[in-house]
Amino acid sequence: MVQLNSQYGREENTSETRKVRVIGVGGAGSNILDRAMLDGIDRVELATANTDVQSLTGSVTNLKIQLGRNLTRGLGSGGDPELGLAAAEECSDEIQAAIAGYDIVFVCAGLGGGTGSGAAPYIAKLAKDAGALVLALVTMPFTFEGRRRCAQAAASLQLVREYSDAVICFENDRMAELALPRMGIHEAFAAADVTISQSIRAMSNLLLQPGLIRLGFDDICSVIRDGDARALFGFGEAEGENRAHDALVKALRNPLMHRGEMLASAVNVIVQIRGGANVNLGEIGNVMEELNRHVSDRTQLMMGIAIDSRMGSRLSVSLISSLGGNPERLAKADYPALEERERLEPAPTPTAAALPEPVVHLQLGDEPSTNGRKIEVPPSEEAVILESAGNRPSGHRTSKKEVVPADKAAPKAAPKKIEAKQEVLQFDAVSRGRFEKSEPTIIDGQDLDVPTFLRRRVKVG
Amino acid sequence: MARDNIFAGLEIGTTKVCVVVAEARHDNTLKILGVGNAPSRGIRKGEIVDFETAKRCVHDAIVDAEERSDVEISEVYLGISGGHIRSFNNRGVVVLEEGREEIDEQDLEDVRTNAREVSLPMEDCVLHTIIQHYYVDGQDGVLNPLGLFGKKLEADFHIVYGIRTRIQNAIRCVKELELETADVVISSFATAQAVLDKNDKQLGALVIDIGGGTTDFVVYVEGAVKQSGVIAVGGDHITNDLSIGLKIPSARAEKLKIEEGDVTLGNAFPGETIVLRDETGFAGREIERETLNQIVHCRLREILEIVERQVEADQNLNYLGAGVFITGGSSQLRGIEHLASEVFGMPARTTAPLPLAGVTSAFEHPQFSTAIGLARYAHLVHLDRPITRGILSRTMKRLTGIFRT
Known part of the structure; x- marks a missing residue:
């Protein structure tokens, strides 16, 4: 059955489009945007916000916001999220101006450092207050960067979640699989940036491009x-x-x-x-x-x-x-x-x-x-x-x-899924036995090479 | 083949490679001349993973069969299995051009070609296009439309396809042994030829062949193949589960499964144990019988449930008048009939190949269903091949005949 909505004609005449702003916060954030810029991204407007002037001038985005002009005087935030937050608060006007009029704001940041961890949640909040839908794409530090950075990142993630409509979190540890251990650190980070920029691109395409079957x-x-x-x-x-x-x-x-x-x-x-x-x-x-x-x-x-x-x-x-x-x-x-x-x-x-x-x-x-x-x-x-x-x-x-x-279905399905996930994760490494190296047999999302009694958690013995 | 009436079926299984040599007699019955056997290596989940090793196993089995049957094999019917094999049903339509009203052989071929014209992934190729039903001008239940008058011919087909390269691996394995592959047959069809008679196919039957590496199933409804499938899980998985669950080596687990395997729960006395003996006969660990049964039960139940879900999804479960037939090496596990009856909610029985003349007593065993089925398939193809007619009619007759019987 094919139905043509009666609004068809009217909609065709309006020229209004959705506006998307992508803000990269901190060093990692601006790296991601640089990458996105290189890969080519259209119909979205990019902006960088950073405390570090040196890094900011190197950025290729059109709009650059220097955070904490008086507070840090163009230097970095020294890995202190509070300093990062204070710096962002100092120029909240500029940020608000950058956000004003946009329907959707992407906030990209690497959590763990000072500017990213401190300013990203604040910028997300400002965007939210301005009435935009906020999507945060953040990276979590490598475990080897130390407990403190990880803790800062976790705390900041919590805040970002609070102010964003949705958060996509990229764990650097997992991203590391993109690169070989011998690869230069630059390449490794670049590989991670590519993934994130791909995801920005995919998301913005999803949101902005007309589709035969559209997702919103x-x-x-x-x-x-x-x-x-x-x-x-x-x-x-x-x-x-x-x-x-x-x-x-x-x-x-x-x-x-x-x-x-x-x-x-x-x-x-x-x-x-x-x-x-x-x-x-x-x-x-x-x-x-x-x-x-x-x-x-x-x-x-x-x-x-x-x-x-x-x-x-x-x-x-x-x-x-x-x-x-x-x-x-x-x-x-x-x-x-x-x-x-x-x-x-x-x-x-x-x-x-x-x-x-x-x-x-x-x-x-x-x-x-x-x-x-x-x-x-x-x-x-x-x-x-x-x-x-x-x-x-x-x-x-x-x-x-x-x-x-x-x-609705979500809560019903969700607890079940958690169980299944844990089962698979818990035993996956050890229990495929002789099928370890063979092509997995996956039916209905279950890896059938893992013993049934383990997957179904039947207590034996 | 040296003589026209001798057929060889080759099954390259995960547990064993089996070759059946059979002779068609003048009264149109089949006599088994010999069965060659060799344990498999280099095969996982029904597919070749180590070509050279697998080739040696096939070679051993062929030589064994030649010795036993005193026939030199030159051509085999090759059984194919593996998780990559998929199938679906499709309808083909042909409208006769103006002025012609009688359906001829070309129309039958065209309708088949039409049904096959579906978009498959590039890497796949069609293995079988099996006729289910013909319709002439919308009229149902036409058995053979050849020569009938009509304007429109429609036909339902069951189409089986798989990944080309993996099928070629098996064919190449045969080729490198200086043998010809007469035809490639998916294992489940072959098995059905061995364990089902005409009546079962008419009544509707589900055949499940639980082998070492794969579980193959096929559904017959009203004499036609309605559904088929391969699940890459089999007896090897049971062994692997036991090996992991009981923390014993694989070879020991295999032996334990064969000797003590049982799927019935609550059948063992509380605390009943099995003593595992090592090669020298010394008593080693003790394991509880209930634990063993539970592990086997879980896996088999899951396999049967997957088949049940797939058959249910195609709404064929209500058409299985003859019930469920379970065969293959793993069907020898005790209590499997009961479990299957429970899962499918209808009578289920384990079954061996139907009796044939020849040296069969040792081979009337579920393990040999597929290999014997291949020989039967070859025989059916042979029977349906009239000598006087052209090649086109031969192929047509062959394909219509086999799956309608």
């Missing part, structure tokens, strides 16, 4: 917020005859994915497939079918498809998810922005709610709005939303689940 910020939020902020992110791009398969394999090979094993314990997974005009249904089917082998039955796959002529003959697959779900945290958390959003959202169309079977639901402009402003899809003939009730939840359903977790 609500989808990202629902995926990331359910978890305990350990992001699973994978990105793969390939071309050639077998590009769909190759791209997915690359995405799964990302260290943050743990070769896809981690996916088994995710509750929600976002999949975005981008390609040129020649993407065909078979390829999408192949990607989804293959991906389905890596996730459990309960996992909700949210699929987005974007057609971008600049992709040429390439095809990319991005996977975004987070590990585990903590229903208590969900229940306690307070998301004013969401509640507000929910109020402002258009009432669910009866078709979307009532149809039991997956329907192809063509509509325009039925997107959740942000702080009162209607967000619209850039008018183009690709900008149609194909909704299938089975695969992709409509906006109102997703947000309801977050706000009132008691009545």
Whole structure:
């Protein structure tokens, strides 16, 4: 069934678009943005905020904010988060000016040091107060950087979480798998930056690019917020005859994915497939079918498809998810922005709610709005939303689940998943026995090479 | 093959390589001439992981079979298994052009080609396209549309596909031994030919072959293959579970599984133990029988549940009039029938290949179901091959015949 929303004509005439600001905070933050700039990122505006003038002048972003002009006098914050915070507070006006008028703010920072740990939560707070949706992408220090830095990072992460709608946390320890131990430290960090910049790119594409099957910020939020902020992110791009398969394999090979094993314990997974005009249904089917082998039955796959002529003959697959779900945290958390959003959202169309079977639901402009402003899809003939009730939840359903977790599937599924995850993690290293080196047999997200009695926790002996 | 009426089936299994040599007699029955056997090495989960070692095992089995049957093998029907094999059902449609109303052989071929035209990953290739049902102008239940009048021919097919390179590995292994591969057959079909008779296929049956490395299953409904699948879990996993759970070496666990394996829970006396003896016969550790049973039970139940879920998902569970047939080496575990009946909620029995003439008494054993099934498959192909007609009709007859029987 194909429905054309009556708003179609009206939406086409508006020219308003969503504005996205990406702010890199501290040394690590600006490195990430430099990388993102190098890789090419469009339709978002970048800004750097740092205490260290030297690092700031080296940055390639358009807008640079020097934090603590009087306090640190252009030097770094010396690894002191309080100094970092004070420096940021000193120039809150400048920050506010940089944020004003943006709907979505990405805050990128490396936690553990002074500026990143101190200023990032503050900037997130300012953005939040300004009414923007805030997505934080932060890195956690290497364990070998010492306990103190790790503790500072953890404390700061807690704050960032408080002020952000969603946090994606990249652990450097895990990122280290990207690089060989012998590799230069510069290359190693660069490899990590590439991953983060890929994820910024993927996210911003997800949010801004018109898609055949579009995913919105609500989808990202629902995926990331359910978890305990350990992001699973994978990105793969390939071309050639077998590009769909190759791209997915690359995405799964990302260290943050743990070769896809981690996916088994995710509750929600976002999949975005981008390609040129020649993407065909078979390829999408192949990607989804293959991906389905890596996730459990309960996992909700949210699929987005974007057609971008600049992709040429390439095809990319991005996977975004987070590990585990903590229903208590969900229940306690307070998301004013969401509640507000929910109020402002258009009432669910009866078709979307009532149809039991997956329907192809063509509509325009039925997107959740942000702080009162209607967000619209850039008018183009690709900008149609194909909704299938089975695969992709409509906006109102997703947000309801977050706000009132008691009545939807998430809390039911989440505790179960935690259990399963722990089982796998606990025994994984030792218990595949003679199948250690053979290709794993994964069905419904379970690694069948691990003894059943271990996975099902049957007490024996 | 030296003589036209002699067939050899080769199964490269995870536990053993088995070759069955059989002869078609004039009364259209099959007689087994000899069975060659060799323990497998270099094979995991039904797939070759060490080519040279596996080749040697195949060589040993072939030589063994040649000695026993006194036949020189030149061509084999090769059984294929492995977790990469997948299947689905698809319908093909052909509309006859203006002015022609009689369905001919070309139409049957076209409808098959049409059904096969689906997008598969590049690395995959189709192994079988098995006819299920024909429809002529929407009319159901057409057994053979050849020569019928109609405007539109439709046909449902069961299509089996797998990763090309992995299938080629097995074929190459045979080729390097100076043998021809007459046909590649997926193991579950072969097994079904050995353990099901016509009646079972008509009534509806599920055959589960739990081998060493894989569990292969096939569903027959109304005489046609409705569903098939391979799960890369088998007896090896039970051994591995025991080895991990009881902390004993793999070889010891294998022996323990064969000698004492039981899936029944609560059957052992409380505190009943099994003494593990080492090679010299000295008593070593003691393990509790209930522990052993539990580990085996968990794994087997899981395997059966996975099959059950897959059959249920395709809504075939209600059409299995003849019930569930369990075969393969791992089906010898005690209590498996009871467990399977419980999981599937219908009668389940372990079964060996149907009796055949020849030196079969030793081989009427679940372990040999697939290999004997391969020989039966070859025989059925042979029976359906009229000598006077062209090659096209041969292939058609062959494929329609086998899976409708």
